[in-house]
Each structure stands twice: as structure tokens, then as C-alpha cells.
Amino acid sequence: MATKATPDYDASLADHGFEAKEFKGLTYPLGDHAPAYGEIYPIAPDIGWTRMPVPGNLAHINLWLLDEGDAGYALVDTGLFMPPTIEQWKAMFAGNLADRELKRIFVTHFHPDHVGCAGWLSNKFKVPVWMNRTEWLMARMLVADQADQPPEDILNNRRFAGFNEERIDAVRKRGWGGFARAVSRLPTGHVRMDDGQVIRVGQRDWTVMTGGGHTPEHACLVDFDNGMIIAGDQILPRITSNVSVMDSEPNADPLGEWLDSITKFRAALPADMLVLPAHGEPFTGVHVRLDRLASGHHERLDKLEAALRHTEMRAVDTFALLFDREIDETVYGLATGEAQAHLRYLHFAGRIKCEIRDGVGWYHAA
Numbered sequence: 001m002a003t004k005a006t007p008d009y010d011a012s013l014a015d016h017g018f019e020a021k022e023f024k025g026l027t028y029p030l031g032d033h034a035p036a037y038g039e040i041y042p043i044a045p046d047i048g049w050t051r052m053p054v055p056g057n058l059a060h061i062n063l064w065l066l067d068e069g070d071a072g073y074a075l076v077d078t079g080l081f082m083p084p085t086i087e088q089w090k091a092m093f094a095g096n097l098a099d100r101e102l103k104r105i106f107v108t109h110f111h112p113d114h115v116g117c118a119g120w121l122s123n124k125f126k127v128p129v130w131m132n133r134t135e136w137l138m139a140r141m142l143v144a145d146q147a148d149q150p151p152e153d154i155l156n157n158r159r160f161a162g163f164n165e166e167r168i169d170a171v172r173k174r175g176w177g178g179f180a181r182a183v184s185r186l187p188t189g190h191v192r193m194d195d196g197q198v199i200r201v202g203q204r205d206w207t208v209m210t211g212g213g214h215t216p217e218h219a220c221l222v223d224f225d226n227g228m229i230i231a232g233d234q235i236l237p238r239i240t241s242n243v244s245v246m247d248s249e250p251n252a253d254p255l256g257e258w259l260d261s262i263t264k265f266r267a268a269l270p271a272d273m274l275v276l277p278a279h280g281e282p283f284t285g286v287h288v289r290l291d292r293l294a295s296g297h298h299e300r301l302d303k304l305e306a307a308l309r310h311t312e313m314r315a316v317d318t319f320a321l322l323f324d325r326e327i328d329e330t331v332y333g334l335a336t337g338e339a340q341a342h343l344r345y346l347h348f349a350g351r352i353k354c355e356i357r358d359g360v361g362w363y364h365a366a
Contacts, residue, residue, distance in 0.1 A: 025288035026237055028281050029274070038088045040065060040096055043282065044226075046202050052079030052088055054113050056330065061113045062278050064230055067202040072103040074201050076221065076230050077278065078117035081184040085117060106193070107131045108232030109218040110139040112182040114278065119184035130191040130199075132210060134217040138248070140186055146177025157250055160361045161336045162314030193219050206230075211265060213258025213341075214241040216249075220265075228274045235265065235289060237280040240296060244337025245344055255345040259294060266290045297342075304342055305351050305365070312355075312364035315339040 021028045035041040037060075040048040046067035051060045064076040079085040102125045107115045109132070122129050129136070149172050158171055193199070195210040199221070206221040211234045221230040233241045243258045271287045283289070300322050307313070307321055318339045319327045327335045343363050346352040355362050 024292070026283045026285040028237075028283050030281060032281065034060075034062075034281055038092050038095075040092075043276065044228075046204070047228075048073075049276070049282075050092075052085045052113075054080060058113070058279055060279065062276065062280075064276060066204070068103045069202050070101075071099060072101045073097075074104045074106060075102060075121070076106045077108055077114045077232065078105065078121060080113050080182045081116035081120055082182055086120070089117065089121070101125075102127055104191075105129045106219075106221065107135070108220065108230070108234075108278070109215040110135045110142070111215065111233070112179060114232065115139050115186070116183045119186040122187050123184075128189075128191045129187060130193050132194070132208075132217045132219045133190075133192045135215060135219065136186065136190045136192075138216065139183065141248075142177075142179040143183055143185055144180075146180055148175055150174075150176040154247055156359060157247055158336075159359045160315075160356070161340055162316035162360060163336075167332075195219075209265065209268065211258075211261030213243045213254045213256075213261055222269070222273075224270075227270060227272060228276065229269065229286070230276045232278045234261070235275055235286060235293075236277045237275070237283045237289060239279065240293060242334050242338055243297075243341050244334060245340040246337070253341075253344050253348045255297065255341040256348060258341075259297060259345075262290050262294045301342055301346060305346055308346075308352050308363055309365040312362045314360055314362060315343055318343070 018031045018033045021031045035050050037051055037053055040050045043049050048065035050063050050065065052063060053059070054061050061077065061079055063079060066074045066076065068074055079089070102121065104127050105118050105121055107118050107129060109115070115131075118129050121127070154176070155168055155171060158168055163171070193208045195208055195217070197208040199206045199208065204223050205225060206223055209220045209222050210217045211220070212218070214233050218232055218234050220232055220234050223229070229235070243254050245252065245254060266287055269286050272284055273286050274282060274284055275286050275289075276282050304318060304321050315336055316339070319335055322339055322342060323335060343352070343354070347354050347363070351366055352363050353366050355364070
């Protein structure tokens with residue numbers, strides 16, 4: 001599948017011409033190497049790695065091409081449905097994929113950088129989209145959910161979190177339905193991926209493992225026989241996936257689901273498994289990373305609970321406690337959702353209380 005002649009592939013990923021790197025308990029077998037946009041690098045003889053552009057700090061998303069045999073391939077995740085990504089795909093179909101046939105598309109979850117081009121590619125090549133049912137329904141719903149102004153219950157959710165009326169007006173002026181601007185319309189039907197399902201792709205068996213918190217039922221693909229996981233956003237090497245209270249489930253406990261998922265994956269995955277993440281570089285040390293993800297959240301929860309013994313707060317008042325960066329307008333909404341998730345976890349656990357005054361949620365010690 002790969003288009004690069006060098007470095008040659010080695011099954012151990014140890015003799016590829018790059019220097020492995022260790023950082024914070026993780027090992028990056030390829031060091032800092034990553035394919036350019038539209039280039040395909042061989043993670044294995046039957047697995048290709050490419051990248052597509054993403055605006056903002058993320059900069060990229062990793063996409064994976066799996067050999068299906070007879071010059072066919074499957075694609076895992078698709079990139080944003082935006083001109084830079086579409087142009088990269090067109091160049092690849094005319095270039096290093098010209099002699100290959102796309103057979104099916106796997107999507108790990110409904111976020112736009114993962115599902116964005118799935119509908120367009122499915123329609124173009126007349127191939128099925130494989131997704132978890134909940135994730136597929138979320139994408140279908142959000143593409144269809146457009147309006148000139150946000151529904152009033154959405155604005156009330158922002159007021160509850162502590163948005164002032166100036167911010168509420170800004171939300172109102174932005175309209176509703178931005179999701180559809182980066183996501184092509186999915187086909188009417190899909191092929192469902194369930195937790196525990198085993199899917200044969202080429203010469204490999206991939207087991208579906210779902211996790212909650214980042215999205216409702218994020219699907220990873222695990223090759224237990226060869227010690228590899230296509231992890232999507234479920235296990236990232238350097239950044240922590242956003243875990244937010246969503247408008248579709250304003251009373252849910254996503255952080256509780258996320259921590260349960262970390263426990264589930266740690267118990268199931270061998271410590272030496274190679275992780276193929278959606279952002280960053282392939283790495284080993286999955287137990288170390290999962291432990292760090294869990295401990296990081298628990299440290300923030302303890303810090304938040306301690307602060308609430310002295311001062312009551314709204315969600316928007318907790319940013320300095322939860323985040324190690326200044327929260328500007330570009331991430332204000334994501335930060336609010338994550339703050340709500342941490343407060344909700346503590347509230348559900350009985351560690352803090354919430355009082356609603358004039359539609360605003362105020363949290364304090366239990």
C-alpha cells in the first residue's frame with residue numbers, strides 16, 4: 001500500500017531508519033516521523049498511515065488504510081469535509097491510490113474530523129460506511145439540525161453554565177448547525193459496529209471496543225493477534241480528549257463514562273500494544289498513558305472539590321483550576337463543556353452540591 005520506497009518496513013518497527021523516542025513513559029517507535037498530507041507511510045505491509053489537515057492547534061488527523069486484498073482497501077476515518085481535505089483526497093485518487101479500490105469506510109465516532117468526508121466518499125465510490133449505531137445517528141441528527149438561531153433550551157444551557165448575556169447574544173448570532181459545514185451527508189443506511197464484534201479485513205481480525213465520555217460510543221479497532229489498536233480519540237499520546245456535557249444529554253455524567261472506559265481498556269489491552277492514535281504519533285506504553293489520563297482527571301477533581309469548600313462557582317469560574325492554558329474565545333465552549341463534566345461527576349458522587357439561582361448553576365461543597 002505504501003508509496004514510499006524508503007525506509008523499508010520492519011515488523012518490529014525498529015529498523016525503519018528513524019530513531020525511536022521515549023517521552024513521559026511512552027515509546028514512539030518512529031520518533032517524530034509522520035507522513036505529509038496525502039502521503040502514505042507503511043505502518044505494516046497491509047496498513048498505511050496518512051494525514052489530513054485540521055484547522056487550529058490540532059493541525060492534523062491521522063487516517064489509516066487497511067488492505068482488503070485484490071488491490072482493495074478499507075479506510076478508517078476520513079477527515080473534515082472542507083476544501084483542503086477534499087483536494088488532498090482528489091490528488092491521492094489520481095496519484096498513489098489510482099490503482100487501488102476503496103471497499104468500505106470505518107468511522108470511529110461522529111466528530112467532524114473523523115466522519116466529515118465519509119458520506120462524500122461513500123457516494124463517490126458506492127461503498128458502505130461502518131459505524132457504531134449511536135455515533136451514526138448522532139452524525140445524521142447534527143447534519144440535519146440547522147436553524148438561523150439556537151433553540152432556547154441551548155441558550156438556557158449556556159446560562160446555566162455561567163454565560164453572561166453578551167456571550168449569549170454571540171451564541172445567538174452564530175446561528176445553529178455549524179456541524180453540517182464540515183460534514184458531508186451520510187448515506188441513508190450504514191453497517192453497524194457493536195462492542196465485541198470481530199471484523200475481518202484482509203488477513204487481520206479487528207475487534208470493536210467502544211468507550212464513552214468523549215462521544216457516546218466511540219469505536220476502536222483492536223488487532224489482538226498482532227498487538228495493535230486503531231484508537232481514534234480514545235487514547236491519545238500527548239493531549240487529553242475533550243470530555244464534555246453535550247446539549248443532547250445535558251444531565252449525563254460523561255466523565256464517569258470516560259473513567260469507566262479507561263478502566264475497561266486498561267484491563268483488555270496488553271501493555272506492549274502499538275497504539276495508532278487519531279492525533280500525534282504511534283506509540284507503545286498504553287497502560288502508562290491510560291493511568292496518566294485517569295490520574296490527571298482525578299487530580300483536577302480533587303483540586304476542584306477543595307476549592308469549592310471555600311468559594312461557590314459556576315462552570316465558567318473553574319477554568320483556572322482545570323486547565324493549564326488561557327481559555328480564549330476559540331475554546332471557550334469546549335472548556336465550558338469539560339468544566340461541566342467535572343462538576344457533574346463530583347455532583348453525582350455526592351462530593352459537591354448544586355443550587356440553581358436565576359437559571360444559573362452554582363456549585364459548592366457538600
